Amino acid sequence: MSCEGETVALLRSGGHRLTPQRQRVASALQHAGGHRTVEELHALIAHEQGAPMPLSTVYRALTTLKELRAVSEIDAGGRSAFAWVDRSRPHHHLVCRGCGTERDLDPALLQRLGDAIRAATGFEAFLDHFAITGQCESCRQGAARA
Amino acid sequence: MSCEGETVALLRSGGHRLTPQRQRVASALQHAGGHRTVEELHALIAHEQGAPMPLSTVYRALTTLKELRAVSEIDAGGRSAFAWVDRSRPHHHLVCRGCGTERDLDPALLQRLGDAIRAATGFEAFLDHFAITGQCESCRQGAARA
DNA sequence: GTTATTGCAAAGGCTTTGCACACTT
DNA sequence: AAGTGTGCAAAGCCTTTGCAATAAC
Numbered sequence: 211m212s213c214e215g216e217t218v219a220l221l222r223s224g225g226h227r228l229t230p231q232r233q234r235v236a237s238a239l240q241h242a243g244g245h246r247t248v249e250e251l252h253a254l255i256a257h258e259q260g261a262p263m264p265l266s267t268v269y270r271a272l273t274t275l276k277e278l279r280a281v282s283e284i285d286a287g288g289r290s291a292f293a294w295v296d297r298s299r300p301h302h303h304l305v306c307r308g309c310g311t312e313r314d315l316d317p318a319l320l321q322r323l324g325d326a327i328r329a330a331t332g333f334e335a336f337l338d339h340f341a342i343t344g345q346c347e348s349c350r351q352g353a354a355r356a
Numbered sequence: 357m358s359c360e361g362e363t364v365a366l367l368r369s370g371g372h373r374l375t376p377q378r379q380r381v382a383s384a385l386q387h388a389g390g391h392r393t394v395e396e397l398h399a400l401i402a403h404e405q406g407a408p409m410p411l412s413t414v415y416r417a418l419t420t421l422k423e424l425r426a427v428s429e430i431d432a433g434g435r436s437a438f439a440w441v442d443r444s445r446p447h448h449h450l451v452c453r454g455c456g457t458e459r460d461l462d463p464a465l466l467q468r469l470g471d472a473i474r475a476a477t478g479f480e481a482f483l484d485h486f487a488i489t490g491q492c493e494s495c496r497q498g499a500a501r502a
Numbered sequence: 503g504t505t506a507t508t509g510c511a512a513a514g515g516c517t518t519t520g521c522a523c524a525c526t527t
Numbered sequence: 528a529a530g531t532g533t534g535c536a537a538a539g540c541c542t543t544t545g546c547a548a549t550a551a552c
Contacts, residue, residue: 226507227506263509266508285431290541290542304473304477319469322469333490346478347479373527375531377532394516395516412519412534434541
């Protein structure tokens, strides 16, 4: 499938070697969709690909992919979470601090912010792939009750 | 000074006890301005207040203050950094990935984003104290030249 | 053949926790 | 007096690193 071709091209272009481990991590992330913690990825790789992989290798592959800007990293409550960067369709996430649920956010809203920042300050914000934390509607109602 | 009164009121309102440690941590953060890692705070407290404090106490005080929304936490490259939340004047940062410079951003712009998100999705974004990465004007011009 | 990368295990750094004592209320 | 908060030290967790073996180039 096309995913693999994309990974191959990315690694080649960065002067890195094309190893099965890197392809497996990339594949897991591409098919997972959304942010995954390293531990989640580690489990996904073992289950869906049939063979386990040392955690340290997952970390190293992610480091490489991050250098290439193929994945993005966010902080998920003290641990790292990664997502595949879909260059053709930028998207953003609303991450709830209460229940951890992730939902997509209309890119137009952020684009408007980026435009406003640029107009006001000349600063170009990197908003390709953004995660905003907060509280989802149901958690907010739960908190109000308590 | 007024800072102390603010802290006293905050702790009282949360049903927490007013201890010297919590006041010292709050004071250090109020006077530091901007984001400080826990280690930086720990050192600031020791130096500027004359007496050291166990790291664990700093952590616990910060946890309490964070629950009260008196401080905000951000991820500073794997470790936590905290800043005092100035309710009277919320502020945000544009952090340049090129030169590392930090500059303030008009809060109104983010408030507009927060309102739009809430209207569209019901999700309440925590935008009290936000850091946006990107590229400042001079770095962008430098990159364009190269 | 060279050199980057992996696997394993051990170390590292930041943060949290258990428990007895002290202090706020 | 009652119960929360502190200090100390130890444990916990996520992540990184050293080194020999392996695989990509």
